[in-house]
Amino acid sequence: MGILSFAVDPNAPDRVYAATGLYLSQWSRKGAILRSDDRGRTWQKTELPIGVGGNSDGRGSGERLAVDPRNGDVLYFGSNRDGLWKSTDRGRSFARTGAGITGFSLVAADPAVANQVWAGSTDGSGALVVSHDGGASFAPVPGLPAMVPQHMVFGPDGSAYVTFAGGDQASGLNPSNVKTGAVWKRDGKDGHWHEITPKPRRPASWAAFPASTCRATARWRSRRSTAGHRGMTSICRAMAARTGARCPRGRVTAPRAIPGWSIT
Incomplete structure (x- = not known):
């Protein structure tokens, strides 16, 4: 089954939930909510009467x-x-x-x-x-x-x-x-x-997305703001200025270019 969404209880971080399912068509299996009280070591399942589009558009x-x-x-x-x-x-x-x-x-x-x-x-x-x-x-x-x-x-x-x-x-x-x-x-x-x-x-x-991730693709680049709504700058450029590394251009397919950062 595909995963459409995750959730963690903010007051009980051992408690994790996942909305699972692949497609929305009539021929596809209906979805389910998985729940774990031990950070994903074991899971229990609650079936849903609807489809969950973990691999659907959107x-x-x-x-x-x-x-x-x-x-x-x-x-x-x-x-x-x-x-x-x-x-x-x-x-x-x-x-x-x-x-x-x-x-x-x-x-x-x-x-x-x-x-x-x-x-x-x-x-x-x-x-x-x-x-x-x-x-x-x-x-x-x-x-x-x-x-x-x-x-x-x-x-x-x-x-x-x-x-x-x-x-x-x-x-x-x-x-x-x-x-x-x-x-x-x-x-x-x-x-x-x-x-x-x-x-x-x-x-x-x-x-x-979390500020610990740097993304760069052919269509868009990540940006961040350190001053509320007063401006955003390229995350890769900011990190490159601090580390001396080169900000990647074009489509990035491997986690490289910025030391200590993941590129997805």
């Missing part, structure tokens, strides 16, 4: 699994096309919520606000949506792009960062079919949103 976004940081018993799973599913018993059982969204690209439980859940919708052209009732209902966040959210992370100051991708097929964006993108930040103090999209030399799409 698999590059996420995460679609999220553990409530205030209550480790609660787990959210945003499916490819069958709505939001919620567990209140640490993944032993799941039930579909009443949320009126069909397709999800990501789910993120807000670490600062109880029962507030953020999600990426692939319905229509896509949207960032938010729930204030634990996923029972969602509303679009006003003023943000009509594109599909790809990744979302929270800062220690209450800020939030979201990357977006746009294309003709909202449910199938990432790793393919992307034509445009954007990066937005929510201010941790006043809650206002600001666009912080880097200005590329050529058309590019954007995705968020």
